Amino acid sequence: MARKLVVANPKGGVGKTTTVLNLGAALAELNYRVLLIDLDAQGGLTASLGVDPYRVQHSAYSLLIHDHVSLARVLTHVGGTIALIPASLNLASVELKLGAGREAVFRLRRALDDSHIPFDYVLIDTPPSLGVLTANGLVAASELLIPVQCRYLAMRGVRTLLDTLKRVQQGLNPELELLGILGTMCTAESAHAREVIDEIRAVFPRKTFRAVIADSDALAESPILYQSVLEYAPDDPAAQAYRALAQEIAYERHTL
């Protein structure tokens, strides 16, 4: 039974896509079979893996809109033990097409439940909003990872997201648990970043990962070559940090 993680935070630019890409690669390095799912119409994850979201034939859109589309037809292997369900531009129209009914947010969960392909981890990337696409991720997953940029403005959104988590747990998906909060873009030299990570640890003492991702050019560059930072700059501190995160998640399972 695969562990299904959704990486979400409605605040933009906090490292959701970067975390799915590099945590996925780090878990694959530990020899786990990993499925990555891109629910963001902008397709940052898809593009970072060398697939063009403008031209892709089958995507997450097919899974959400059409009944009984098999996972095997939509996914594409991107190297090692990693497979991808890509995003496409038309994901942007899903919200209007599916409407606001309860059924609309169960589409991805049903598609994953119907599939018998063996994976150890499913990582779901979400857009910076709390609409139908992110809701599909929150309902399909059983663990939530929240990346938080070490800046004040990014901290504000965590409270709202935890309120959303409670509502999802009470209704749509009682098994969804908070896996943890990940500090991202935490530059050691920046006093402000240190203050923010200390504040996050103080407010959420048992829910913050030990691993913290520092600012790193290599992280921003690796998608240009369709690589994770683990392949692009294996000894970069950010690559080491994502490896440490993968071990914390795989070996010390601490859903809180």
Place this chain on the structure above:
Amino acid sequence: MARKLVVANPKGGVGKTTTVLNLGAALAELNYRVLLIDLDAQGGLTASLGVDPYRVQHSAYSLLIHDHVSLARVLTHVGGTIALIPASLNLASVELKLGAGREAVFRLRRALDDSHIPFDYVLIDTPPSLGVLTANGLVAASELLIPVQCRYLAMRGVRTLLDTLKRVQQGLNPELELLGILGTMCTAESAHAREVIDEIRAVFPRKTFRAVIADSDALAESPILYQSVLEYAPDDPAAQAYRALAQEIAYERHTL
């Protein structure tokens, strides 16, 4: 007749809110009367000005949902020559409430056209998406400013945004022009950031502002004290960069 600027980019975390806050403050320093409008349900701009988006009585929501609500009732003065139309959490429900009809995206424009309050500049902050809220901003404004973070993943979205601009110009708002592209979080020491800004200038030669905003802790810290960076750290390079941007916009008007 006020100049109406919308600051938009569906990529998250590129400095939209930071630009509206600090460009607004820099224009007010030049003694212009400035109206800031927060269309993001997360309310980063609103919170940065000391107004609580969770408790505010009147907000942009009232303007978009109700007919004939006057601007005067919704706006609040936040110091100097700056007024704010705050965001509230219920903005998140606007998309479903207004539906997908043509009228849905003209709500803000009508509210601004009906008002006779004299402003020199209206700056509109938008959420990281291309839904009804951002569309209201694109239809209400006559100039578009696109902040682009100096990272590869953030560059990808510019092409899609310019496609959206063309569609808006051909249909909903023919007077909307591209005011310019602003490089943000461009650290001088980072080779990657320099490559990205050079690439942006090469691809959009006459559309990129001379002013570039470097990485700066002061920018991330100033919202904690409900201040712009111009008040919080007047001599910080980021404060100087936003002053230079304001002068470029006010005195060299170069819609392209």
